[in-house]
Amino acid sequence: MSDRFAQRLERAAAEAAEAGFAAVIVAPFPDLRYLTGYDPPPLERLTLLVLRPGSDPVLIVPALERPLALASPVGPRLEVLGWADGDDPYEAAAAVLPGEGRIAVGDRTWATHLLGLQWRRPKVGFLPASQVIWRLRAVKDDQELATLARAGRAADETFRQTCALPFEGRREEEVAADLRRLLVENGHGRADFWIVASGPNSASPHHAPGRRTIRAGDAVVLDFGGELGGYYSDTTRTVVVGEPPGGFVEVYDLVRESQEAAFRAVRPGVAAQDVDRAAREVIGSAGFGDRFFHRTGHGIGLDVHEPPYLVEGNASVLEPGMTFSIEPGIYLDGRFGVRIEDIVAVTDDGAKRLNRSSRDLKIVR
């Protein structure tokens, strides 16, 4: 087992013990990958890592994947228990789970698996593992930061090449196909999302690119990202085809100023919600507060959305190495929307952007 994963397993067990948990259980993916380097597909057959403070970690796997698990970075050092098709995997897991107390369960574990375990451990209180281990995953090491920066550069290059393509007269879904292709051509292992929202559609933050033909005078929100080396990129730029529509430039400048204000608010010791407040202050004081109706950002790493969330009510304190999006927006129904998003990393005394595409208004053709 590499030192990296050994350290993560130890820290997770220690954080669980400190929080009073009898065990942490995680399934694929991505908690299991983070803690062990083992990354089988998340499917209906139960794979479960059981961490109990003071005991050795146990990995429960389908029998047919036992060779795969043993060949993984953790294989030689963990106890790997196989269960066979037709057996009850929850019975196998229950055999190594505490019978009472609290167990932290990985956020993305399937409901069917959790229900199977709850049924066999009725006296246990199950709680989301993110409450225990989110900070562990949220603070990236140098290797993780380097991978996220590579993903950011691949997104930058994708944006540059997309802007060189024609927009006017093409359908949203055609531009989206280009985005998707370029994400991979620029180094992503997989494109993950490719929002192209044009004209009035740009007022819908998560618009699905469709058959609308893009016209001169349209604002176009491009929100795209993919997976690179296990980590994600996530960038948004709002471009205009030719002449901007009436009122657009003022709104654009406001979103840009909001994004910059939030960026400048980031440093160690600041609460996540204070970054949200900094973004919201700019937009709210200009009278568009109710048109910025989503949080300012989300953590990013092995998940495209993960803690910390930059949202009112989240008093979690930022630390060096945390990475998240800053993406304020203003959405005017029936007219246009604007969103500008960068991924940033908290440094020792502030923040740096991991993607560098210009935030100047870009006119496309």
Added chain:
Amino acid sequence: MSDRFAQRLERAAAEAAEAGFAAVIVAPFPDLRYLTGYDPPPLERLTLLVLRPGSDPVLIVPALERPLALASPVGPRLEVLGWADGDDPYEAAAAVLPGEGRIAVGDRTWATHLLGLQWRRPKVGFLPASQVIWRLRAVKDDQELATLARAGRAADETFRQTCALPFEGRREEEVAADLRRLLVENGHGRADFWIVASGPNSASPHHAPGRRTIRAGDAVVLDFGGELGGYYSDTTRTVVVGEPPGGFVEVYDLVRESQEAAFRAVRPGVAAQDVDRAAREVIGSAGFGDRFFHRTGHGIGLDVHEPPYLVEGNASVLEPGMTFSIEPGIYLDGRFGVRIEDIVAVTDDGAKRLNRSSRDLKIVR
């Protein structure tokens, strides 16, 4: 709302009522897509369809995705409730959930969402929704069968083209990259898995393709598939590079005979476990029973693995329109493994294969 989705929603509510459930709740994906045609990315923000027998369906969505939900096939006819970032989505959901009785929850719903709902509905018994609605999804309509057949043909063409490429002297991961590329070139929207297990690695059923260089005399298990129009392909063939290793041909013929016996056992009214028994009988009576240590197959549709599972203990009765894999295998540690897998559909009086690659032993170079 199209008739298709209206019918599915009605049938799901009816099946839930008949099974004594107060509600069915499903999140993205794929239950939500199946029931409503709405298919947002499954993320940390709660999206939840609530079906209560005798009441209209309610869809709970993040506020920023409300326009997206309203524009979906179900949008105009469902009650769509938005919750805003910073609000408690589980509180919003609890407002429309029954306070007691049993609730069926979609199998792949995230644990963190289920825990949030359980916390607010402590008197409710939550159970996996697959127990209620699996048969609904398992019986495919003509449109679904046509899509699965298209996916099967794309997998066939992928196999044909892969066999024309050189194996000897290349690494597993290089052949895997070709498989992945060819799955997409032949019409899949996304490649999903691309197992290339050579030589002794072929004895590990879910081997992850690695840096091993393929040599003359190797058996190579190719297990590959992808998503096409929302549905999956999943085909396995075992090829040999040049001259087969000692004992290989006998084992290959046995697996082929086992696969054929299972295929012939499929018809309406037969229990899922009887197909498993038919496959196992052939291999067991030849003395290799303990080397066939996984189930014979799994249902396939919007999920690559879904009910019905062809496994001892599953007495569920097969019906026309059900689709699943038949994939017996024999794995000899340190030597080689063989697996042959087709997707089949239950017809009115038997079964038909949805992929047609020859099961004759294929020699590659």
